[in-house]
Amino acid sequence: MERDLLLECQRNDRNAQRKLYEQMAGKLYSVCKRYLKNDEDIEEALADSFYKIFTKINQLQNPDTFEAWAKKIVVNECLQKLRNNKELHISLEENHVSFSDSACDNHSLEKDILNLLNFLPEGCKAIFNLFAIEGYPHKEIAVMLSISEGTSKSQLNFARKKLQELLVNQNI
Template identity: 75%
Template sequence: MERELLIECQRNSRSAQRKVYEKMAGRLHSVCRRYLKNDEDIEEVLADAFYKIFTNITQLRNLDTFEGWAKKIAVNECLQKLRAAKAQFVSMDDSFAESSGTLSESISFEKDILSLLNFLPEGCRAIFNLFAIEGYPHKEIATMLSISEGTSKSQLNFARKKLQELLVNQNI
């Protein structure tokens, strides 16, 4: 991200904010899609994230970290949405209930994997994203989601097993 553009955002320039939004919206939308299924929820979270980004950008001391900082805000907004909706974590004894719809065989491997995440329950999906994609340790995930560290580990294990099953069943 261009340093001058971010400085203008810190000065509350609406045109600079629009440019930053246009450059970052797609990336942050992709981040939100990994946590949330519903397009309305994603748009709501994205709007909240950009509001926080633009109202708190003056607190950002190192503008070189802007993109990571903005991504972290988006992830935290997604987690807040999941907590508010009381995302359900699955019991290891529960049978796996798939989402409605079919998986597309014609999309790329990466998109296949990301689309498979939509077939996981919200709680599992959030933990998988935080651990495997974002790189958070289980202790921090447990704190972020107000669950035990053991629950974080078991949900990750469940998500991995289900993703493997889906991969085998879809011949990906």
């Protein structure tokens, strides 16, 4: 990300904000899509995220971390949207099946898995995204979602099992 562009955004330059939006909207839309199913919800979360990005951009200490900072805002907006829509249901089923690490090396398989995430219950989907894609530890996920660490682990295993079943059924 260009430092000058971020500085201009910090000065509330509308042209710079539009340019930043155009550069980042696709990436951040993809993040929203991993958490939310409904296009309206995705667009709303993205718009709310950009509002927060532009109103809080002065809090950004290091321009080199802008993308990670913006992504974190988007993830939090998506989780808030799920909480507000009461769609973040956490099932208490205990399952212990996981993918082999070598299976996820294939880029095509990763894309298929991301598409299959939409078939998971919202709670499982959120936990899978936070852990497997965003890299949050179970302890942080538990705090973010107001659940126990054990529930986070259980839901990750449940999501893995469901994804594995979907992969087998789709012959992927």
